[in-house]
Amino acid sequence: MAGGRRRGGSGRRGGPRQHPGNREPTPSPASLSPAVTMAQQNAGTAPKTGRPKKPVEEPVVRGPDVDSLGFQAMDRNVPGLSHVILQKLNMKSYEDYKSAMDGRKSGSDFGIRTYFDMFQKMEDTFKFCAECKKLPDALPDPKSLRRCKRCQNVYYCGVACQRANWPLHKKFCKKLKLVALDRLVEWLVFTGDIPFPTETWTKPAQDVEGWEDWFSMQGQLEEKLGAILAGRYMTLLWANAGKPRPEDGELRESVRRLVTDFHSRPLTIGLGLRLFGINPLAKALTVHVVGASHVETLNSRLTDYDELTRMFPGHRGMEVVMVGVDVVDGPIMRPPLATPAPQGRVYLSSYKGLYHDFWESHVETKLAARPDLVVGFHPGFHACPDLLAGWLPTLLLLRDYRLPVLFTVYSEQELKSSLQILVELETHIMGYATNPFASLRPEQVYSSPNKAPVYCSSYYITLLGPVTLAVPGAEELEDGDGWQGGEPSAAGAAGSIAPGLG
Numbered sequence: 001m002a003g004g005r006r007r008g009g010s011g012r013r014g015g016p017r018q019h020p021g022n023r024e025p026t027p028s029p030a031s032l033s034p035a036v037t038m039a040q041q042n043a044g045t046a047p048k049t050g051r052p053k054k055p056v057e058e059p060v061v062r063g064p065d066v067d068s069l070g071f072q073a074m075d076r077n078v079p080g081l082s083h084v085i086l087q088k089l090n091m092k093s094y095e096d097y098k099s100a101m102d103g104r105k106s107g108s109d110f111g112i113r114t115y116f117d118m119f120q121k122m123e124d125t126f127k128f129c130a131e132c133k134k135l136p137d138a139l140p141d142p143k144s145l146r147r148c149k150r151c152q153n154v155y156y157c158g159v160a161c162q163r164a165n166w167p168l169h170k171k172f173c174k175k176l177k178l179v180a181l182d183r184l185v186e187w188l189v190f191t192g193d194i195p196f197p198t199e200t201w202t203k204p205a206q207d208v209e210g211w212e213d214w215f216s217m218q219g220q221l222e223e224k225l226g227a228i229l230a231g232r233y234m235t236l237l238w239a240n241a242g243k244p245r246p247e248d249g250e251l252r253e254s255v256r257r258l259v260t261d262f263h264s265r266p267l268t269i270g271l272g273l274r275l276f277g278i279n280p281l282a283k284a285l286t287v288h289v290v291g292a293s294h295v296e297t298l299n300s301r302l303t304d305y306d307e308l309t310r311m312f313p314g315h316r317g318m319e320v321v322m323v324g325v326d327v328v329d330g331p332i333m334r335p336p337l338a339t340p341a342p343q344g345r346v347y348l349s350s351y352k353g354l355y356h357d358f359w360e361s362h363v364e365t366k367l368a369a370r371p372d373l374v375v376g377f378h379p380g381f382h383a384c385p386d387l388l389a390g391w392l393p394t395l396l397l398l399r400d401y402r403l404p405v406l407f408t409v410y411s412e413q414e415l416k417s418s419l420q421i422l423v424e425l426e427t428h429i430m431g432y433a434t435n436p437f438a439s440l441r442p443e444q445v446y447s448s449p450n451k452a453p454v455y456c457s458s459y460y461i462t463l464l465g466p467v468t469l470a471v472p473g474a475e476e477l478e479d480g481d482g483w484q485g486g487e488p489s490a491a492g493a494a495g496s497i498a499p500g501l502g
Contacts, residue, residue: 080137171452205311208311211260268406269320275430294328309345316343319340321348326352379407408456411459435459
């Protein structure tokens with residue numbers, strides 16, 4: 001129940017969570033934790049038993065299934081781990097899991113009866129020896145696994161494995177402690193305690209350079225954090241989590257990290273508008289989130305992107321359309337607008353299908369507005385040839401229609417790989433840099449935790465049209481810290497790009 005509000009052409013999200021130096025699609029709590037699947041039903045309540053064509057409700061064609069690839073990758077690292085996850089979810093197959101993520105499986109199907117049972121099942125999916133990779137059932141005594149006392153995150157089957165693993169684990173132990181804490185506290189996103197109410201920005205958007213500036217504008221911040229710590233659900237969490245309640249200072253920092261994780265997407269959209277010189281005060285705007293999935297839409301609320309209104313007070317109206325084959329049914333599952341969004345409001349809508357199909361059936365037929373900006377959170381087209389093939393029609397559409405595009409990635413390695421592909425596609429790369437509104441919540445590779453954690457939307461790439469054409473208005477792009485406006489060569493994108501990372 002603690003995982004995720006997270007994480008184009010393929011219709012996939014904010015795609016596979018690729019760890020630096022690892023080809024595994026990193027299963028996030030959002031995609032693979034039993035807790036997040038149960039949260040879809042149980043949040044905030046006690047667990048219970050070319051040519052225009054006619055619009056289509058749900059295209060048959062699907063892109064590569066990244067979650068399925070994630071299950072396979074887990075088993076390569078820890079044989080049998082995917083089976084454990086399905087077992088804890090009271091599921092027989094991956095198809096059952098997909099049904100749950102699509103909202104076709106009720107919460108009572110998960111076999112959860114109490115909060116303690118829910119949190120215990122979630123913790124059980126992390127129980128394997130970090131050194132020898134054995135699961136409890138593969139040990140003479142399944143209860144012999146012991147958790148690292150420092151990080152409360154990784155497990156060992158005995159002293160010998162712990163000692164052998166320590167030279168590696170000690171590099172990440174402190175950070176993995178934060179990962180384990182945030183994984184539990186994230187439940188409060190589903191109960192509605194996080195994020196706390198925010199206020200209209202007291203500084204112009206261009207003067208807010210990052211999270212420190214953002215938090216400085218939040219009135220009575222300590223009182224808001226204190227109310228969350230004293231709330232009913234925080235108390236329920238630590239009464240049932242099977243771990244001692246941390247100090248209030250640690251919990252406050254965890255809540256702050258999760259607040260940045262929640263608001264990272266709308267603020268990154270706002271950054272994209274600013275970078276391209278798109279003024280929300282001049283006209284109503286439409287933003288397409290391409291490759292959206294349950295990471296962006298699970299348990300979503302109509303108010304999730306209202307921080308854009310506080311970022312741009314007095315704006316003329318904004319519509320944010322989630323487009324992807326794995327968009328989850330819910331309040332935002334409503335048709336895109338054919339007319340401008342209501343003034344002063346952020347209107348969320350969605351389309352379940354491939355982006356190039358959506359373009360043909362809705363944008364070309366005027367059933368939906370042409371986007372002023374297209375954003376892809378962790379598209380993941382760099383991860384494997386199948387995913388790139390799935391994304392290719394959308395990447396070419398975005399290029400040939402010369403749409404302003406912003407993609408985010410997790411790591412410098414993802415940035416290099418993505419840039420190389422975009423250069424080979426002859427896409428005009430306007431710039432790339434560290435994202436001042438990246439999530440501050442560390443994320444681990446599910447089945448291989450002893451790696452440096454990554455952060456959602458750590459870097460961004462901006463694109464506009466094909467490289468062979470001059471781009472009118474490009475000189476209007478705003479400069480920012482780390483902004484790299486040069487056109488990288490394929491060799492440069494694949495090799496040394498450090499000067500462009502700010």
